[in-house]
Amino acid sequence: MKILVVGGGGREHAIVRALSRSPKNPELLCAPGNAGIAADARCLPLDLADPAAIVALARDEAVDLVVIGPEGPLVAGAVDELEAAGIAAFGPGAAGAQLEGSKAFAKRAMLDAGVPTADYRVVRSLAEGESALAQQSYPVVLKADGLAAGKGVIIASDIAEARAALAVFFTERRFGPTEVVIEEHLAGEELTLLALCDGKNVVPLAPAQDYKRIFDGDAGPNTGGMGSYSPVPGVDPAALERLTDLIHRPIVDLMASRGTPFHGVLYAGLMLTADGPKVLEFNTRFGDPETQTVLPRLRSDLVALCLASRTPGGLAGVAAEFDDDWAVTVVLASAGYPESGSSGDPISGLAEAAGRGAEVVHAGTAERDGSIVTAGGRVLNVTALGPDPASARDAAYAAAALINFEGRQMRTDIAARAVARHREASQERNPQ
Ligand code: AMP
Numbered sequence: 172m173k174i175l176v177v178g179g180g181g182r183e184h185a186i187v188r189a190l191s192r193s194p195k196n197p198e199l200l201c202a203p204g205n206a207g208i209a210a211d212a213r214c215l216p217l218d219l220a221d222p223a224a225i226v227a228l229a230r231d232e233a234v235d236l237v238v239i240g241p242e243g244p245l246v247a248g249a250v251d252e253l254e255a256a257g258i259a260a261f262g263p264g265a266a267g268a269q270l271e272g273s274k275a276f277a278k279r280a281m282l283d284a285g286v287p288t289a290d291y292r293v294v295r296s297l298a299e300g301e302s303a304l305a306q307q308s309y310p311v312v313l314k315a316d317g318l319a320a321g322k323g324v325i326i327a328s329d330i331a332e333a334r335a336a337l338a339v340f341f342t343e344r345r346f347g348p349t350e351v352v353i354e355e356h357l358a359g360e361e362l363t364l365l366a367l368c369d370g371k372n373v374v375p376l377a378p379a380q381d382y383k384r385i386f387d388g389d390a391g392p393n394t395g396g397m398g399s400y401s402p403v404p405g406v407d408p409a410a411l412e413r414l415t416d417l418i419h420r421p422i423v424d425l426m427a428s429r430g431t432p433f434h435g436v437l438y439a440g441l442m443l444t445a446d447g448p449k450v451l452e453f454n455t456r457f458g459d460p461e462t463q464t465v466l467p468r469l470r471s472d473l474v475a476l477c478l479a480s481r482t483p484g485g486l487a488g489v490a491a492e493f494d495d496d497w498a499v500t501v502v503l504a505s506a507g508y509p510e511s512g513s514s515g516d517p518i519s520g521l522a523e524a525a526g527r528g529a530e531v532v533h534a535g536t537a538e539r540d541g542s543i544v545t546a547g548g549r550v551l552n553v554t555a556l557g558p559d560p561a562s563a564r565d566a567a568y569a570a571a572a573l574i575n576f577e578g579r580q581m582r583t584d585i586a587a588r589a590v591a592r593h594r595e596a597s598q599e600r601n602p603q
């Protein structure tokens with residue numbers, strides 16, 4: 172069996188590693204991949220923006236399955252084109268990918284399906300936005316409608332900041348021509364729930380928590396994600412089923428009723444508010460870095476799960492099994508991230524970190540004269556497993572401390588809350 176993974180970040184490296192653990196022992200290709208993925212899969216050049224190029228590569232290499240990592244090719248219809256060419260592909264078609272590709276589409280779908288989310292309105296111009304701001308309570312959240320790599324969301328604490336945000340979207344056009352979603356600010360803790368969908372059935376994966384802001388204590392601008400852990404205290408299997416019934420199943424039913432059944436991963440980013448869980452966003456792919464945390468815990472065969480997701484009803488009666496171990500992932504980013512990122516700086520300590528038993532996957536790296544250098548914003552992800560959150564966290568940070576490069580940025584509080592909560596829960600069970 173020959174599988175092509177499309178993409179070249181930490182998520183794709185984690186997907187390649189998980190596929191390589193399949194009993195089907197697949198031959199793995201990755202396009203474009205990166206310097207780290209090259210050790211685990213044959214990497215090939217590819218223009219991710221061109222679905223026809225993905226089809227041509229899959230055909231030339233006669234692959235049995237294409238697994239698409241990032242949102243861009245999904246929104247551009249790569250899965251539709253692959254399946255039309257008779258090539259099996261994991262992920263939604265363009266219609267399903269709109270749940271991620273357009274925030275306004277996703278909001279309307281949530282209303283239609285009765286899925287709880289923040290109150291909102293969509294504005295199409297600076298003038299319309301300005302008049303909407305006068306009626307808002309603050310803080311308020313402003314979001315570019317289209318894809319923005321996790322960076323198109325601005326939380327404005329007052330009307331002046333909100334006006335400045337409108338200027339970023341409508342005057343500067345930092346995210347191109349776009350509509351803007353203005354939405355109620357929700358307070359609470361975030362939760363990521365990934366689920367596999369076959370157009371009809373929904374199979375939840377292990378819950379995870381992501382750290383979106385660049386600095387400790389959730390300060391600074393939003394990023395693609397600076398670390399994560401799994402599982403999440405309080406989200407037991409019964410809670411996971413309830414949340415999946417509340418959020419994923421109504422959306423999958425809605426998409427099926429519209430004649431655009433949803434296949435692939437439906438990622439729900441939730442806020443656990445005092446009024447119950449509410450959806451912040453849908454993504455239609457594996458999360459980054461949540462995948463680096465969740466897949467090392469997966470015991471089921473990822474190849475079988477991906478294949479089953481393609482067929483309506485393929486996931487009926489299927490469950491995804493996970494290790495009891497906890498996993499913690501720490502992201503190492505380069506100087507300037509998230510506004511920019513730096514490249515070409517030599518990275519030291521990779522072998523030492525892997526020698527400590529951590530999973531080190533590459534996100535933005537390249538090879539130069541036989542050594543590994545930085546190549547972009549998020550550079551590496553270090554994941555460690557352990558029987559409790561403290562040991563997983565300590566092991567991840569011990570390994571991450573061995574890796575260095577110029578300007579390295581790393582949050583030091585990933586999973587700290589989970590450690591504290593787990594300790595409290597254990598003390599309640601076993602009072603001294
Ligand atoms: P999104 O891309 O919509 O998930 O937004 C990215 C991040 O912005 C989320 O993970 C939250 O941290 C934050 N965010 C988005 N929407 C809201 C909201 N309505 N209230 C509070 N924070 C939000």
Ligand code: GLY
Nearest residue numbers: 395396458459460
């Ligand atoms: N970690 C957030 C995302 O994958 O969009």
